[in-house]
Amino acid sequence: MAAETPLPGRQVRGSNTGRPIMALFDLIGRRWMLRVIWELDRAPNPLTFRELRTACGDLSSSVLTRRLTELTEARLVEHEQGYRLTATGRTLVERLAPLSQWADQWQNDFE
Incomplete structure (x- = not known):
């Protein structure tokens, strides 16, 4: 049976609390999710x-x-004449930008 889409308020991998941050980490940590x-x-x-x-x-x-099903259920993607990020999905990408910058700096520790 396929796992449910991680959403705020639901138990997710590694957490029974239903905290939104844990649902987010479970969702974006899935294979291929960030690439999509x-x-x-x-x-x-x-x-x-x-x-x-x-x-x-x-x-x-x-x-x-x-x-795509998970992202649609999470309201991060919509399908109207093709797939695209919702406003919430675009906000997520904006919020991830500082983590990307941090990771670039972290890479310097290994060079």
Whole structure:
């Protein structure tokens, strides 16, 4: 049986509290999830399933279908004439930017 989409208020992997941050970490920590979000963010227009699959390096159709279902249930992606981030999804990408900057600085520790 497939796991439920992690959402605030639900128990998720590693947490029984239902805290929103734990649901978010469970959701974006899933295989291919951040790549799908990233590709949708950088696309100037909504992407078809096939375009998104190609942009993600031809990941399997079943994995992409599951990730898009989860992102839609989480209200981060919508499907109208293609897939695109919702306003909430775009805000998530903006909020992740400082983590990306931190990771770039962290990389310096290994050089």
